[in-house]
Amino acid sequence: MGKIICITGASSGIGLASALKFAHEGWTVYAGTRHPERDQELYREVEQLHFVELEVTQPESIQRVIDRIDEEHGKLDLLFCNAGFGYLRSLGQAPFADIERVFETNVYGVMHTIRAALPLLRKTGYAHIVATSSVGGLVGQPMNEIYCASKFALEGLLESMAVYYKPTFNIDITLLEPGAIATEFNKTVLGHVAETGGILEDEYKPVLDAYTSTFLKRNVEPQTAASVAEVMWDLAQMETKPLRLRTSEQADQFVARKVSTDPTGLDSVLHIRKIQLDL
Numbered sequence: 001m002g003k004i005i006c007i008t009g010a011s012s013g014i015g016l017a018s019a020l021k022f023a024h025e026g027w028t029v030y031a032g033t034r035h036p037e038r039d040q041e042l043y044r045e046v047e048q049l050h051f052v053e054l055e056v057t058q059p060e061s062i063q064r065v066i067d068r069i070d071e072e073h074g075k076l077d078l079l080f081c082n083a084g085f086g087y088l089r090s091l092g093q094a095p096f097a098d099i100e101r102v103f104e105t106n107v108y109g110v111m112h113t114i115r116a117a118l119p120l121l122r123k124t125g126y127a128h129i130v131a132t133s134s135v136g137g138l139v140g141q142p143m144n145e146i147y148c149a150s151k152f153a154l155e156g157l158l159e160s161m162a163v164y165y166k167p168t169f170n171i172d173i174t175l176l177e178p179g180a181i182a183t184e185f186n187k188t189v190l191g192h193v194a195e196t197g198g199i200l201e202d203e204y205k206p207v208l209d210a211y212t213s214t215f216l217k218r219n220v221e222p223q224t225a226a227s228v229a230e231v232m233w234d235l236a237q238m239e240t241k242p243l244r245l246r247t248s249e250q251a252d253q254f255v256a257r258k259v260s261t262d263p264t265g266l267d268s269v270l271h272i273r274k275i276q277l278d279l
Helices: 013-024 036-043 059-073 098-122 143-169 184-195 205-218 225-237 248-252 268-276
Strands: 006-007 028-033 049-053 078-080 126-133 172-175 244-246
Touching: 006 013, 006 059, 013 028, 013 049, 028 036, 036 049, 049 059, 049 143, 049 184, 049 225, 078 098, 098 126, 126 143, 126 225, 143 172, 143 268, 172 225, 205 244
Parallel strands: 006 028, 006 078, 028 049, 078 126, 126 172, 172 244
Antiparallel strands: none
């Protein structure tokens, strides 16, 4: 039987590129999107690629997809929790409704997805959970404190799961940690700033101006979504799965000080597993 992957946030970017890559490699792909009919028509020539309506903030939406996979295949080899978005405002500026929205998608959406899929993943016998984090899940950055807080929470969630999911359920856990991705910052993050009042003329403006200026200078050639999909594919083939995997040399350099003693995160997982579970 062929392998099955379910991807959230697959209408564009890393999710779509990964869906196409895995489908072209022969996997059966369930690609979560808000517009399944539109996306299915756009990629109708790609065999084994199934776009499904999936909203990670609605548990019943996730459950319908998992139930369908169970009915059609009885297993799920890889769950890729990719849905998420950036947010560029300081805590002092952000409406609390925006903060809640970031956490509902970036943190609670992953929780909802894993909770729904776990019974099927366990039934599979061996499975793998991957979640798209960020270098911002390891290193705090100015004007990104809300986004970074959501990704730090995601890192804590999956690192804790990794300690016991492998020996207990035979489920590997990986945090995918990209740096800057082509078009994402300008189109998504700065686009959201523009939609919610633009760059405010307040005490934070000099910080934001400096941040955006240096960001664009440091990321003249940001990584493409397609290249991240290649990293995802390589990860799926690894016999020993890392807890953390940066997707580019630039991302590795950005977090080097934070992870220098344990780049993959596996040493820490094995240590905690030993001292707390005696495994």
